[in-house]
Structures are given as C-alpha cells and as structure tokens.
Amino acid sequence: MAIVSVNARNQFKGRIREIVEGPVISEIDVQADGVIITATITTRSVKQLKLAVGSEVLALIKSSDVMIATLRHPTAGEPS
Amino acid sequence: MAIVSVNARNQFKGRIREIVEGPVISEIDVQADGVIITATITTRSVKQLKLAVGSEVLALIKSSDVMIATLRHPTAGEPS
Amino acid sequence: MAIVSVNARNQFKGRIREIVEGPVISEIDVQADGVIITATITTRSVKQLKLAVGSEVLALIKSSDVMIATLRHPTAGEPS
Amino acid sequence: MAIVSVNARNQFKGRIREIVEGPVISEIDVQADGVIITATITTRSVKQLKLAVGSEVLALIKSSDVMIATLRHPTAGEPS
Amino acid sequence: MAIVSVNARNQFKGRIREIVEGPVISEIDVQADGVIITATITTRSVKQLKLAVGSEVLALIKSSDVMIATLRHPTAGEPS
Amino acid sequence: MAIVSVNARNQFKGRIREIVEGPVISEIDVQADGVIITATITTRSVKQLKLAVGSEVLALIKSSDVMIATLRHPTAGEPS
Known part of the structure; x- marks a missing residue:
C-alpha cells in the first residue's frame, strides 16, 4: 500500500x-x-x-475519462 | 448527432x-x-x-475507468 | 435510462x-x-x-482512448 | 520504437x-x-x-474503452 | 495480427x-x-x-491513462 | 486534497x-x-x-488501461 495525496476533483466519497x-x-x-x-x-x-x-472508500476518475453528452428534452408533440 | 439511450449508472446531470x-x-x-x-x-x-x-449536460463515465481507494484515517498519536 | 445527444465522431453504428x-x-x-x-x-x-x-447499437469511443501506431511494411529482403 | 504484434480486434487502418x-x-x-x-x-x-x-496508420482501441448505447427510434406521435 | 511501430514512451518489456x-x-x-x-x-x-x-510481451499504456499522486511522508509526531 | 491508500500494483515511484x-x-x-x-x-x-x-510522485495506472502486445523478433532472412 502507498499513502498518497490526490487532486480534489472527480472524487466521490461514499460507502x-x-x-x-x-x-x-x-x-x-x-x-x-x-x-x-x-x-x-x-x-x-x-x-x-x-x-x-459498508467500507468507506473514495472513487476516483481521471478527467480525460469523462464523456459529455447533452440532454435531449422532449419537444412539443412528443410524449414527455 | 445521434440520439441514444445510455445506462443509468455513472451519470451526473448538471450545468x-x-x-x-x-x-x-x-x-x-x-x-x-x-x-x-x-x-x-x-x-x-x-x-x-x-x-x-450554464448548458445542461450529462457527464458519463465507464465503470472500468473508476479507481477505488481507501480513506486513511489518522490513528492515535497522529495529528488529525 | 437517459436520452442524450452525443458528438458525431468515433461512433460505430451496427448490430x-x-x-x-x-x-x-x-x-x-x-x-x-x-x-x-x-x-x-x-x-x-x-x-x-x-x-x-441482433440489437442495433452504437459503439462510442472517447478520442483520448484511441492509440495511433504506424504500420510497418516489409522491406526488401524480408518475407512479405 | 518497438515492433509489435497486436490483436486483430478494434483496429482501424486508414490515412x-x-x-x-x-x-x-x-x-x-x-x-x-x-x-x-x-x-x-x-x-x-x-x-x-x-x-x-496522408500517413498510413492504425488506430487501436482497448475493448474496455468502448461504451455501448442503444439507438432511440422515434415512436408514434413523435416527429421523426 | 498487424505488425506496427509504437511510440517508445510508456512501454514495459517483460515476461x-x-x-x-x-x-x-x-x-x-x-x-x-x-x-x-x-x-x-x-x-x-x-x-x-x-x-x-514466460511469454515475452510489451505492456503499453496511453499517457492520458496515467494518474499522478504525490507521496505523503510522515511528519514529526506521526508513526513512520 | 484527500489522503488515500491505493493498491500496490501498477505504481511507479519516481521524480x-x-x-x-x-x-x-x-x-x-x-x-x-x-x-x-x-x-x-x-x-x-x-x-x-x-x-x-524534482517532485517525488507516484504514477498510477488502472490494469484495464494496460494493453498487451507481443514482440516480433526478426526471422531468418530478415535484417536484424
């Protein structure tokens, strides 16, 4: 095991x-x-x-691995 | 542009x-x-x-790109 | 499920x-x-x-995940 | 440079x-x-x-980096 | 199989x-x-x-997939 | 900054x-x-x-991001 400091972005603390x-x-x-x-x-x-x-962990993600999509909202005439 | 359905995990909706x-x-x-x-x-x-x-977007991440680390809590004798 | 628009590059439509x-x-x-x-x-x-x-799907790849290699052609004296 | 053999899947030969x-x-x-x-x-x-x-190259992608989405076809009542 | 030349960084030759x-x-x-x-x-x-x-292989890694962390050295008062 | 323990594989300590x-x-x-x-x-x-x-750092790589290729040795008749 190594003890390290990682950057604060793209971290999700949880269980x-x-x-x-x-x-x-x-x-x-x-x-x-x-x-x-x-x-x-x-x-x-x-x-x-x-x-x-139940273990407390940190999920870490590199910013180059994040994909961006735009949400598509239903338009008039489309079922919502 | 293509309109697609993606799986519900590892999605972050935001602006x-x-x-x-x-x-x-x-x-x-x-x-x-x-x-x-x-x-x-x-x-x-x-x-x-x-x-x-201000654009509303979805950030998508493949589960193979998520790294798991364990948090290290200060032990007795260590400054917190 | 979320309905999203994704960029047109690095998409492969198929079955x-x-x-x-x-x-x-x-x-x-x-x-x-x-x-x-x-x-x-x-x-x-x-x-x-x-x-x-048989399902019709879209395979999506982030451009940061594409590696580029150069092809090596056999030179004179090498078996083709 | 190293000369290597790579697996035949997820290769795109092009210029x-x-x-x-x-x-x-x-x-x-x-x-x-x-x-x-x-x-x-x-x-x-x-x-x-x-x-x-114009260079002839091979684009290589690891299968763990390919995301699968399903195409969404317009349903009745939706504009196509 | 394709025979290719790949860049010399982030290569690990081993068995x-x-x-x-x-x-x-x-x-x-x-x-x-x-x-x-x-x-x-x-x-x-x-x-x-x-x-x-025992096979001799090359492990290849894209530079966008390498994460950088800083090592944390024990400070005075902390167990080493 | 978060202080975390990460797994011991695919770590490269250096400057x-x-x-x-x-x-x-x-x-x-x-x-x-x-x-x-x-x-x-x-x-x-x-x-x-x-x-x-000069900073001492740890380079970390997820095992799903490591590609394996086989080395190609020159055969008889090929220039070495």
Whole structure:
C-alpha cells in the first residue's frame, strides 16, 4: 500500500453498497451523496484493499475519462 | 448527432460552470448535486455540441475507468 | 435510462453479432460497416439495456482512448 | 520504437486526414473505410512517429474503452 | 495480427509471470525490470496472441491513462 | 486534497524530470527506476498538487488501461 495525496476533483466519497465478485473482475457499487458510482476493479484488489459492504472508500476518475453528452428534452408533440 | 439511450449508472446531470478552452482540448467543469465533475474533451466537441456556461449536460463515465481507494484515517498519536 | 445527444465522431453504428456473458463483465461484438468492434461492459448493463444478438447499437469511443501506431511494411529482403 | 504484434480486434487502418497540433496534445483525424476516427495523442508522439497528413496508420482501441448505447427510434406521435 | 511501430514512451518489456484466466477477462501479470505490471485483457486476446507464462510481451499504456499522486511522508509526531 | 491508500500494483515511484505546460493539459515525465513514464494531466492539477521538476510522485495506472502486445523478433532472412 502507498499513502498518497490526490487532486480534489472527480472524487466521490461514499460507502460500498454492493460487491458482485467475479473470478477476475468484481463490480463495486459505491453509495455517495445522492448518486451511485459503479467501479469494476480486479478481484485481487478487492481482497488486497479488504473491501466489503459498508467500507468507506473514495472513487476516483481521471478527467480525460469523462464523456459529455447533452440532454435531449422532449419537444412539443412528443410524449414527455 | 445521434440520439441514444445510455445506462443509468455513472451519470451526473448538471450545468456547466466553467469552460477553459485550449487549442485542442478544453476543460469542462460540471456542477452536479453537491459535486463538481471535471471533463477534458476536444475543443471541436465543445463547439459541435454548442456547450457554454450554464448548458445542461450529462457527464458519463465507464465503470472500468473508476479507481477505488481507501480513506486513511489518522490513528492515535497522529495529528488529525 | 437517459436520452442524450452525443458528438458525431468515433461512433460505430451496427448490430450485435455475439455476446459472451461472464459473471461480471460481458464481451459484446458489434458488426459495423466492414469492421467488428469489441466492447467489454458490465453484465448488469447488458441486462438493463436488454442487449441481445441482433440489437442495433452504437459503439462510442472517447478520442483520448484511441492509440495511433504506424504500420510497418516489409522491406526488401524480408518475407512479405 | 518497438515492433509489435497486436490483436486483430478494434483496429482501424486508414490515412491521416487532418492534424490539429496543440502545444501538448494534438488531434489526429484518421480516414478509415467509411468512418473517421479521432484520436488525441501527445504532440511529442506526433513528432516521434513522424505523423503527417496522408500517413498510413492504425488506430487501436482497448475493448474496455468502448461504451455501448442503444439507438432511440422515434415512436408514434413523435416527429421523426 | 498487424505488425506496427509504437511510440517508445510508456512501454514495459517483460515476461508473463502469471495468468488468471476468467470466462471473459483475464489478468496478466508482467514481470518487467524491478516492477510488476498488471493488465486485464479479454480472454479471447490471451488465446489469439497465444500468451502463456514466460511469454515475452510489451505492456503499453496511453499517457492520458496515467494518474499522478504525490507521496505523503510522515511528519514529526506521526508513526513512520 | 484527500489522503488515500491505493493498491500496490501498477505504481511507479519516481521524480518529475520534465513538465511541458499547456493551456489546459500538461505533459509530465516521471523518471522511475530505469523507465520514463509520461502522464498527461490537467494544468490545473499540476498547480493544485504544486508539481515541479524534482517532485517525488507516484504514477498510477488502472490494469484495464494496460494493453498487451507481443514482440516480433526478426526471422531468418530478415535484417536484424
């Protein structure tokens, strides 16, 4: 383990709500403020970081990995 | 433009708070519920999607791009 | 589900040709015009988007995730 | 430079159609069969690989970086 | 397979030390000079590239996928 | 800033050797043991983390972002 400081953007502090453990990759659902973040990480990391339901974690995302889409609002004549 | 349905996880709906426009890449800060998401996308996409401060957008992230870290709490004897 | 507009670059419209379903991650092969795109997404997303062989989908890729390599042509004296 | 064999999926062979050179990152548009792939790579890589308009290149994408969306077709009562 | 030249940065030449094969995704541990690189790739790619323990490979990483953190050194009064 | 523990794989400890600062994205070259890692991060992060030539940092990479290629050795009849 290494103890590091990371930049303050794109961090979601929360608690693990669910772990779906696969043979190589596991899915981790993190309940943050009003939002659920899903991460897929190696099952080996799940074990090394001793992650479990309820663990307090930080979900980190690089800004180059964020895609931007525009919402499409229904126009007149369309069902809302 | 294509109109698509995307999965409901790892979506952050918000409004653009700031755009730092570079020659090739621009930084987009999205103010979502209680959190700021920073995205770096091509300046060409900024123009094609007609993004501006105040635009309502969706920030999308693949679950394979989310990293999980554990928070380190100060232990006894450590300054908090 | 959210209905969104995404930028027109790096989109491949096609039909799902094969799904290899794993416990956490599934592999999706999309047959687009003259090319097969392979995506690995969560099995949960496969179910939520109701993906099946034959489904019409859009494969989307961020430009920061595209790597560029130069082709190496055999030189004189090398087997072609 | 290293000479390597890469897997046959998610490869787009084409010619560079446009380079937008920035101070750190450049945008490369590759014209492949019936599709344009946009890549953003370091300007340093552009120079080291001697990339120019017309260069024959391979655009490579990891399958974990491909997002799948479903197309939304207009339903009855919606403008097409 | 395609034979390509790739840029010289962010390459780690080494031998495969362990393969954890899953139904869709496999984990590959590459022993490079003094460091182990872990990659998760499709099990289909493992088979197509005929990867096995001992295979000489190149681990490649895009510079946009590298995150930078600062190390935190223990201060006076903290256990080292 | 958040203080976190991250998993021990795919970490490269080193010192910053060069920073090429752009308006939005900067390129950071990290000199680790016998290898140079190049990262592209936002210029804003460079400033917030107070990165400079000589700073001791950790370069972190998710295993899903590592691509594996096989080296191609010259065969008989090919120039070495």
